[in-house]
Amino acid sequence: MHCAQKITENIYWIGSNDWTTERFENLFPIPNGVSYNSYFIDDEKTCVVDSVDAEIREEYFDNLVHLLNGRDLDYIVVNHMEPDHCQTLLETIERYPNVKMVGNATTFRMFEQFYRTPKPDNYHQVKEGDTIDLGKHKLVSYTMPMVHWPEVTATFEQTTCTLFFAYLFGTFGTINGNIFADQADFRLTFEEETRRYYTNIVGKYGPQVQNAIRKLGALEIKNIAPLHGPIWRTPETIEYIFHKYLHWSSYTAEKKGVVIAFGSMYGNTRDIAQQVAKQLSFRGVEDIKIYDVSKTNPSYIISDAWKYTHMVCLAPTYNLNLYLTMENFIHELKALNFQNHKVSIIGNHSWASAAMKSMVAHFTEDFKNMEIVGEPLDIKSSLKEEDLPLIEKLADDIKASLDETVIFHAKL
Numbered sequence: 001m002h003c004a005q006k007i008t009e010n011i012y013w014i015g016s017n018d019w020t021t022e023r024f025e026n027l028f029p030i031p032n033g034v035s036y037n038s039y040f041i042d043d044e045k046t047c048v049v050d051s052v053d054a055e056i057r058e059e060y061f062d063n064l065v066h067l068l069n070g071r072d073l074d075y076i077v078v079n080h081m082e083p084d085h086c087q088t089l090l091e092t093i094e095r096y097p098n099v100k101m102v103g104n105a106t107t108f109r110m111f112e113q114f115y116r117t118p119k120p121d122n123y124h125q126v127k128e129g130d131t132i133d134l135g136k137h138k139l140v141s142y143t144m145p146m147v148h149w150p151e152v153t154a155t156f157e158q159t160t161c162t163l164f165f166a167y168l169f170g171t172f173g174t175i176n177g178n179i180f181a182d183q184a185d186f187r188l189t190f191e192e193e194t195r196r197y198y199t200n201i202v203g204k205y206g207p208q209v210q211n212a213i214r215k216l217g218a219l220e221i222k223n224i225a226p227l228h229g230p231i232w233r234t235p236e237t238i239e240y241i242f243h244k245y246l247h248w249s250s251y252t253a254e255k256k257g258v259v260i261a262f263g264s265m266y267g268n269t270r271d272i273a274q275q276v277a278k279q280l281s282f283r284g285v286e287d288i289k290i291y292d293v294s295k296t297n298p299s300y301i302i303s304d305a306w307k308y309t310h311m312v313c314l315a316p317t318y319n320l321n322l323y324l325t326m327e328n329f330i331h332e333l334k335a336l337n338f339q340n341h342k343v344s345i346i347g348n349h350s351w352a353s354a355a356m357k358s359m360v361a362h363f364t365e366d367f368k369n370m371e372i373v374g375e376p377l378d379i380k381s382s383l384k385e386e387d388l389p390l391i392e393k394l395a396d397d398i399k400a401s402l403d404e405t406v407i408f409h410a411k412l
Helices: 054-068 089-095 105-115 186-216 235-248 268-282 298-307 324-335 355-365 385-404
Strands: 005-008 011-013 016-018 034-036 039-041 047-049 075-077 100-103 123-125 131-133 138-143 153-157 162-165 223-225 255-262 288-292 308-318 342-349 377-380
Touching: 005 223, 011 223, 016 054, 034 054, 039 054, 054 089, 075 089, 089 105, 100 105, 105 123, 186 235, 186 298, 255 268, 255 298, 255 324, 255 385, 268 288, 268 308, 268 342, 268 377, 268 385, 288 298, 298 308, 298 324, 308 324, 308 355, 308 385, 324 355, 342 355, 342 385, 355 377, 377 385
Parallel strands: 047 075, 075 100, 100 123, 162 223, 255 288, 255 308, 308 342, 342 377
Antiparallel strands: 005 011, 011 039, 016 034, 039 047, 131 138, 138 153, 153 162
């Protein structure tokens, strides 16, 4: 049964929700599911903007058939070739063999790589600034290379001032009837999962995101239609999501606070982490988050590491190296180009010290603009009374650093 919803004049959402997939890209837990968004423009020429994942194939085609009402499909715009947006693309072309597939040269190359079925007669290649006239609606293409993938484009519909963008302005989580961000408390409902989505999927490409946002800043945008999550249609919500993405892409913290990330084999390093948190609390630090890197999916820790100014990493030596789950966590931070934050380090060992030295080396050699706060500590086996002054001194140093830290807010 079709379930399309109108966005604005003759533009409809024809996506749906996925509650089945447990991990996005088989990496990131999505306990609240995810939406796959596709859009239909009803004009003299008919147009779909991006297709969807096979998980919602039936809903997508039900919506499309209903809105076409017996007409042919003239265009399908492909802003992004990742399979969760293109697993129904080949079938769409085969159902509507006269359709023109709008993309760039990289789009078509990736299409042939994934689906092994070249469709050169259907290709309609566009470059920066090219326009497609549908009748009342005019689509302008903007290239956005490496905003996650090299072929990515944004499409701006001039009549309704609607921006269709591949991987910016999206979020994890389903659309629960209300497809617009302003139909909910969007900060409470979307902010945490939007940050987790951005930092883990697009976070590596901050400079490209900054360039894209500044390019789009010259447009009069009244609606933002992303590929995941709600549609942003009010001045307040559009300003909010623009500034959030501009801030996150600068790699600077949003808020003063401390993320404590620990790995622990038998609970001794966990005890140290809790002692650090207690000492910080005694000094008036309010925003403290503690995570076990062996239990919590890194995507959640990374999101909070991006959010808060300070981080404390604690781990034991294991096989004469850094404890593997901490090694993996730091590797993921590095892969995402994490920078401009402050970190404190505590290692633990019983006979050969490696963890503390390894973490110091990582944060001084592998990252940009990372400040190590306090003297790195190396505890032997378990926390003892004689170690407490060291923990207290580290807590003093972190509190002093927090007090000195200034939060900068990016501007368009």
